[in-house]
Amino acid sequence: xHRPFLAAFASLVLCLMALxxxxxxxxxxxxxxxxxxxVERAADRSLVLTWTALPGHYLYRESLKAQWPDGTPLPLVxxxxxxxxxxxxxxxxxxxxxxxxxIRASGAPATGTIxxxxxxxxxxxxCYPPIVKSLDLATGALAKAQPISVLExxxxxxxxxxxxxxxxxxxxxxxxxxxxxxxLTPCIFPMIPILSGMLAxxxxxxxxxxxxxxxxxxxxxxxxxxxxxxxxAALSGRNLQTVLQTPLALGLMSVVFAAxxxxxxxxxxxxxxxxxxxxxxxxxxxxxxxxxxxxxxGFTAALIVGPCVTPPLAAALIYVAxxxxxxxxxxxxxxxxxxxxxxxxxxxxxxxxxxxxxxxWLVKAKQGFGFVFIGLAIWMLAxxxxxxxxxxxxxxxxxxGGVWFGAYALIRDHLRLLPRLMAVALAxxxxxxxxxxxxxxxxxxxxxxxxxxxxxxxxxxxxGVRVVSTxxxxxxxxxxxxxxxxxxxxxxxxxxxxxxxxxxxxxxRAPAIRARxxxxxxxxxxxxxxxxEGQALMDRFGVVGPPTLLFIDAGSGREVDEARTTGATTxxxxxxxxxxxxx
Amino acid sequence: xxRRTVITRFARLSASGILATICPALVGIPSALGQExxxxxxxxxxxxxxxxxPKGDVTIVAFLDYNCPFCKKSAPDLDxxxxxxxxxxLVYKDWPILTEASVxxxxxxxxAHYQGQYDxxxxxxxxxxxxxxxxERMLEAVKASGVDMxxxxxxxxxxxxxxxxxxxxxxxxxxxxxxxxxxxYLVGPFxxxxxxxxxxxxxxxxxxxxxxxx
Numbered sequence: 073x074h075r076p077f078l079a080a081f082a083s084l085v086l087c088l089m090a091l092x093x094x095x096x097x098x099x100x101x102x103x104x105x106x107x108x109x110x111v112e113r114a115a116d117r118s119l120v121l122t123w124t125a126l127p128g129h130y131l132y133r134e135s136l137k138a139q140w141p142d143g144t145p146l147p148l149v150x151x152x153x154x155x156x157x158x159x160x161x162x163x164x165x166x167x168x169x170x171x172x173x174x175i176r177a178s179g180a181p182a183t184g185t186i187x188x189x190x191x192x193x194x195x196x197x198x199c200y201p202p203i204v205k206s207l208d209l210a211t212g213a214l215a216k217a218q219p220i221s222v223l224e225x226x227x228x229x230x231x232x233x234x235x236x237x238x239x240x241x242x243x244x245x246x247x248x249x250x251x252x253x254x255x256l257t258p259c260i261f262p263m264i265p266i267l268s269g270m271l272a273x274x275x276x277x278x279x280x281x282x283x284x285x286x287x288x289x290x291x292x293x294x295x296x297x298x299x300x301x302x303x304x305a306a307l308s309g310r311n312l313q314t315v316l317q318t319p320l321a322l323g324l325m326s327v328v329f330a331a332x333x334x335x336x337x338x339x340x341x342x343x344x345x346x347x348x349x350x351x352x353x354x355x356x357x358x359x360x361x362x363x364x365x366x367x368x369x370g371f372t373a374a375l376i377v378g379p380c381v382t383p384p385l386a387a388a389l390i391y392v393a394x395x396x397x398x399x400x401x402x403x404x405x406x407x408x409x410x411x412x413x414x415x416x417x418x419x420x421x422x423x424x425x426x427x428x429x430x431x432x433w434l435v436k437a438k439q440g441f442g443f444v445f446i447g448l449a450i451w452m453l454a455x456x457x458x459x460x461x462x463x464x465x466x467x468x469x470x471x472x473g474g475v476w477f478g479a480y481a482l483i484r485d486h487l488r489l490l491p492r493l494m495a496v497a498l499a500x501x502x503x504x505x506x507x508x509x510x511x512x513x514x515x516x517x518x519x520x521x522x523x524x525x526x527x528x529x530x531x532x533x534x535x536g537v538r539v540v541s542t543x544x545x546x547x548x549x550x551x552x553x554x555x556x557x558x559x560x561x562x563x564x565x566x567x568x569x570x571x572x573x574x575x576x577x578x579x580x581r582a583p584a585i586r587a588r589x590x591x592x593x594x595x596x597x598x599x600x601x602x603x604x605e606g607q608a609l610m611d612r613f614g615v616v617g618p619p620t621l622l623f624i625d626a627g628s629g630r631e632v633d634e635a636r637t638t639g640a641t642t643x644x645x646x647x648x649x650x651x652x653x654x655x
Numbered sequence: 656x657x658r659r660t661v662i663t664r665f666a667r668l669s670a671s672g673i674l675a676t677i678c679p680a681l682v683g684i685p686s687a688l689g690q691e692x693x694x695x696x697x698x699x700x701x702x703x704x705x706x707x708x709p710k711g712d713v714t715i716v717a718f719l720d721y722n723c724p725f726c727k728k729s730a731p732d733l734d735x736x737x738x739x740x741x742x743x744x745l746v747y748k749d750w751p752i753l754t755e756a757s758v759x760x761x762x763x764x765x766x767a768h769y770q771g772q773y774d775x776x777x778x779x780x781x782x783x784x785x786x787x788x789x790x791e792r793m794l795e796a797v798k799a800s801g802v803d804m805x806x807x808x809x810x811x812x813x814x815x816x817x818x819x820x821x822x823x824x825x826x827x828x829x830x831x832x833x834x835x836x837x838x839x840y841l842v843g844p845f846x847x848x849x850x851x852x853x854x855x856x857x858x859x860x861x862x863x864x865x866x867x868x869x
Contacts, residue, residue, distance in 0.1 A: 103836070162787065194836070197728070197729065197850075198725060198835070198838070199723050199836050199837050201753055202753070611788065
């Protein structure tokens with residue numbers, strides 16, 4: 073009975089119920105009704121695009137884009153927007169109501185068709201997909217362009233290739249090699265007295281086999297310590313380097329080194345608590361040091377030396393953090409530790425026989441290490457201290473070293489002339505450095521090249537380098553750079569990033585590279601002040617930290633594939649990247 | 656036809672968008688829907704990842720994008736209502752419409768479904784704050800979610816067609832019911848966008864009240 077009536081009535085009732093129920097829920101109007109676009113030619117023939125958003129809706133500044141149908145972008149001059157900072161959005165610039173953007177007359181010919189796109193959200197909590205319009209330049213007519221489906225643009229096949237980067241064996245081999253290289257730095261020196269001290273406890277019965285076993289265990293433990301660091305890196309992810317490079321961390325490490333230095337000068341004895349040493353050695357005194365003791369020493373030694381190898385280690389850690397794979401990270405860092413320790417195993421096995429027992433040489437060696445440690449402390453502080461202060465510190469250190477060893481030599485009249493001459497030379501060098509600091513030079517390494525006059529390294533390129541630290545500045549720089557149509561190098565760097573400085577010094581200024589840098593455009597993303605803007609820049613390219621070098625193709629505006637460098641690099645490697653980018 | 660039948664039919668139709676023809680103010684879309692909508696396909700796509708109570712009496716269909724800030728904002732509240740309510744069936748529709756990286760994220764999430772890890776990957780991706788998340792950063796988060804990356808890579812390759820087909824199906828379904836942007840939630844017969852916990856609670860209660868009236 074009365075079916076249609078009943079149905080209609082029920083519908084009405086349910087509608088009212090539903091309305092009451094979802095009064096707060098967002099309703100969605102089509103994007104085209106919400107965001108309206110108008111176009112006109114200004115008196116100066118430039119093209120003026122005007123967007124109007126309905127109340128409660130806004131457009132993203134960075135979403136406003138104009139391009140030719142083939143994808144070549146048209147430089148669009150946009151207005152500053154309202155800044156919106158929200159944990160869910162990050163820092164963005166938005167427009168409520170009306171906004172305009174301009175394409176200069178030079179960039180907007182009288183005829184042709186261009187593509188304009190924009191994107192926005194409703195305050196109520198709804199984000200619209202990008203809106204794409206084609207614009208006939210002759211008539212100013214706008215038409216709904218067939219929106220290229222996002223899905224079409226990235227076929228599923230694109231996904232798999234980059235999931236797992238490189239084979240595990242290759243990674244491990246590279247890290248082992250990397251570790252071997254690190255073992256050639258002074259950082260490994262502190263290990264030698266620690267290890268030889270342990271071996272010396274073996275007394276006269278130390279065989280090569282025992283030496284091998286002890287040093288082997290020592291190195292394994294050291295490698296394990298690095299593996300633990302690798303796990304920490306994989307867990308903590310991206311910001312590890314930032315943490316390692318904060319003034320606080322650097323200051324702490326410097327203090328550790330200064331303390332180590334004082335100990336080397338004999339102010340106090342650096343040794344494990346007595347209960348530990350008895351346990352470590354007491355079990356089997358005749359055989360000279362237990363394996364357990366060696367393991368413990370190795371583990372602690374790695375942590376002590378860790379700060380010294382921070383820059384290269386940080387590069388390795390960035391890599392590990394980037395893969396975010398704990399097992400892989402741990403294995404890679406373990407290989408790194410093994411590589412660093414291999415020379416120590418050789419030393420422990422064969423060096424034990426020829427190792428002098430103890431005596432004046434050890435005292436002198438210790439004092440030498442003392443100066444090395446102070447040097448390391450200065451080196452680390454250099455990242456947070458003004459450059460001329462650092463240079464003065466270097467000078468003072470050189471003078472102190474020269475005087476110390478010179479005076480030492482004078483006391484012992486049987487010493488030959490050479491060490492004394494070297495000490496005097498060192499003191500002189502120190503005087504030069506202090507003088508240089510006084511006259512405003514800044515970098516001891518560059519000073520060296522000035523002194524020998526050769527200048528094998530060219531000055532760093534500065535003309536045409538755009539330094540940016542905000543996304544807005546980056547966009548502007550990128551738009552300008554693309555107009556020039558040369559390959560674009562984006563250099564993520566920071567003042568506190570030592571590896572960046574090393575790249576700048578040893579790679580960017582190498583003659584082979586320097587000349588080619590003149591043929592490209594460089595945008596330097598400065599992350600010195602680490603904040604949301606820097607993070608936004610890093611996010612845009614999925615960068616985990618400086619140094620990262622990547623190239624953008626001026627034509628397509630996209631990053632050049634496989635031409636990205638993260639961490640330290642070499643002239644050859646960077647040269648290959650330049651070639652890929654077409655420079 | 657008795658009253659019960661009318662309501663049942665209404666409930667069924669409403670989920671499919673025909674409600675819009677009767678009650679346009681509620682859903683706010685043009686009332687002329689010129690296409691057939693298969694609501695069963697939306698609610699019961701056998702390949703769509705689901706969560707919550709499979710036998711729940713209310714179904715929420717969530718159309719989401721991994722670069723959609725409002726999706727991220729409402730995600731914890733959605734999780735919470737599904738968990739505290741206990742009788743909600745949640746159907747995920749990856750609907751990557753905002754950025755290119757969104758597609759990549761959706762592919763990773765759907766691929767993870769083959770090893771039963773959709774939930775982990777989904778939450779890892781939704782957990783990255785921001786709206787311009789790069790593919791690299793998404794991949795980082797997915798790796799950290801504990802998913803078997805070797806398996807994931809294999810599935811992305813071997814099942815590329817099925818993954819793309821599912822995403823296309825989601826896109827088509829969203830179009831067919833006139834969804835305009837992300838997030839979009841179908842809660843029983845209702846359609847809504849970003850809600851907080853109280854909002855979800857109310858709309859679920861409303862959906863349930865209607866079913867109880869049957």
